[in-house]
Amino acid sequence: MAARLSGAAVVCAVCALGSFVGPRPPAALGESRPRYGGGAVGTLLGEPTTIDPVAVRSHADAAVVGLLFETLYEVGSDGVVYPQLAAALPEIEQDRARIALRPGLHFQDGSSLTAVDVVATLARVRASQAAGWLLVSVTDVTVDGDAVVLTLSSPRKDLARLLATPWTAITPRGLAPKKDGPVGAGPFRFTGRKKDRLELEFWEGHTAGRPYLDKLTLRWFDAADDEAQLYETGGAHWSLRGATRFAGGSPKHPTTELESPATLLVFVGFGQAHADVLADLDFRVALDRALARGGLATVGTGERAVPAADPVPVDLGGPALSAAAADPRLAEAETALARAAGRVRSLKKDRIGALVLEILVADSRPDDREVASRVVRALDKLGARATITAVSAGDLARRVSSGACDLYIGQASAELATPAMIYAQAFAFAGDRASADKLAGGAITGVHMRETFAARLPIIPLYHRAVRLHHRADLRGAWFDGSARLGVAELFVWPSR
Numbered sequence: 458m459a460a461r462l463s464g465a466a467v468v469c470a471v472c473a474l475g476s477f478v479g480p481r482p483p484a485a486l487g488e489s490r491p492r493y494g495g496g497a498v499g500t501l502l503g504e505p506t507t508i509d510p511v512a513v514r515s516h517a518d519a520a521v522v523g524l525l526f527e528t529l530y531e532v533g534s535d536g537v538v539y540p541q542l543a544a545a546l547p548e549i550e551q552d553r554a555r556i557a558l559r560p561g562l563h564f565q566d567g568s569s570l571t572a573v574d575v576v577a578t579l580a581r582v583r584a585s586q587a588a589g590w591l592l593v594s595v596t597d598v599t600v601d602g603d604a605v606v607l608t609l610s611s612p613r614k615d616l617a618r619l620l621a622t623p624w625t626a627i628t629p630r631g632l633a634p635k636k637d638g639p640v641g642a643g644p645f646r647f648t649g650r651k652k653d654r655l656e657l658e659f660w661e662g663h664t665a666g667r668p669y670l671d672k673l674t675l676r677w678f679d680a681a682d683d684e685a686q687l688y689e690t691g692g693a694h695w696s697l698r699g700a701t702r703f704a705g706g707s708p709k710h711p712t713t714e715l716e717s718p719a720t721l722l723v724f725v726g727f728g729q730a731h732a733d734v735l736a737d738l739d740f741r742v743a744l745d746r747a748l749a750r751g752g753l754a755t756v757g758t759g760e761r762a763v764p765a766a767d768p769v770p771v772d773l774g775g776p777a778l779s780a781a782a783a784d785p786r787l788a789e790a791e792t793a794l795a796r797a798a799g800r801v802r803s804l805k806k807d808r809i810g811a812l813v814l815e816i817l818v819a820d821s822r823p824d825d826r827e828v829a830s831r832v833v834r835a836l837d838k839l840g841a842r843a844t845i846t847a848v849s850a851g852d853l854a855r856r857v858s859s860g861a862c863d864l865y866i867g868q869a870s871a872e873l874a875t876p877a878m879i880y881a882q883a884f885a886f887a888g889d890r891a892s893a894d895k896l897a898g899g900a901i902t903g904v905h906m907r908e909t910f911a912a913r914l915p916i917i918p919l920y921h922r923a924v925r926l927h928h929r930a931d932l933r934g935a936w937f938d939g940s941a942r943l944g945v946a947e948l949f950v951w952p953s954r
Contacts, residue, residue: 496672504821504850510626526626526641577631590893669949681823695928711930717937725917729860739797746790747835751783760925820847887915
């Protein structure tokens with residue numbers, strides 16, 4: 458996120474252009490500066506499951522953590538890594554990386570943010586089952602005065618980018634944040650949470666300067682049309698599910714549209730409720746081949762959706778899905794299922810009809826129910842039955858983490874744009890830390906990365922989606938980063954003349 462105080466000239470260009478994706482254009486002469494103040498009501502892509510950085514899984518999780526907490530580095534709208542809490546890029550010599558911190562850093566409660574907090578945070582990340590793969594090349598983290606020293610098992614040219622991911626956001630003493638009163642160093646402070654919204658307010662002490670908005674309300678919905686209706690009738694400043702609900706209707710305010718890269722992966726994940734079935738690779742292959750991915754291009758409310766069988770997005774150099782692969786390959790599915798039936802009794806022809814699998818979806822992500830229905834049809838082709846259960850985002854996260862489910866529809870944003878790290882994230886989401894560590898640490902490279910994924914199939918990729926933003930024309934400064942997250946802290950309300 459570019460600094461809002463020292464980089465005012467950069468932001469001025471936004472006043473004229475409204476919204477954009479990618480690097481910001483040079484400032485135009487004679488433009489007025491954005492004004493501080495006001496508030497906005499916007500929406501998230503579903504209910505956040507957590508405000509704990511190390512537990513981030515969904516797009517909404519990453520969006521909220523990025524507003525409440527801060528990282529050592531951030532990736533700007535131009536794709537370049539910039540120091541944030543750090544004073545400069547890491548100084549790397551052989552197996553040591555030294556990171557100096559900016560002087561005078563504080564958390565939102567006024568306490569000092571020091572190298573001790575950074576070391577404790579990174580130590581917690583390394584020890585985390587969910588996020589430890591990210592720092593697998595870091596063997597030790599220590600304090601060196603006002604700096605942090607990382608000992609590396611191998612050189613990491615991408616170290617700063619790793620330390621820009623939401624999982625590495627710094628917390629006081631490295632502790633998990635309190636649900637009802639998280640304290641971070643991000644641009645916004647937490648002021649409250651209700652059933653369907655978060656309330657935030659600006660923090661004056663943010664290292665990049667205070668955000669332009671004084672207050673921010675972030676909402677989520679469990680009905681597909683409620684978000685668009687709120688926006689259409691003037692109750693929200695932006696919507697991620699369309700500008701209108703009513704046929705022939707139009708929003709109360711002039712509207713601008715913006716779409717992110719299609720880098721948000723929607724996938725099928727596996728639980729342990731029917732462990733013998735779900736852990737069998739050939740069953741997973743059978744389900745993968747039975748899916749009709751081509752139809753997934755129409756899921757959603759008009760945003761770009763790219764069917765995929767690989768976790769690496771086409772927008773980041775991943776393989777495009779062929780027309781043949783987009784259609785069900787039933788012969789391959791039946792062959793794989795027959796192999797699985799040789800090991801798993803409940804998959805035999807005379808027993809599979811009694812198998813009923815539960816598919817979990819988050820009730821605040823309405824599109825996921827349609828996606829799950831397509832998985833149901835694929836299972837039906839295999840002779841198995843399935844039900845769809847919509848639960849809260851928190852319940853979904855708890856059941857997935859404990860394995861108390863059969864299948865679920867999940868999300869994974871491309872926080873790191875290299876194939877190795879995207880594959881590593883897929884394995885980490887599936888609970889396979891050993892494979893995630895090997896990929897993240899560089900032990901598996903080149904074509905072997907895709908071979909390793911195919912040999913384990915930790916998740917089943919379905920499609921990569923973009924995020925389509927509709928926002929009031931007087932709400933300026935909108936941009937998306939490469940992981941399809943909106944740069945909320947740069948938003949400002951342009952006064953009407």
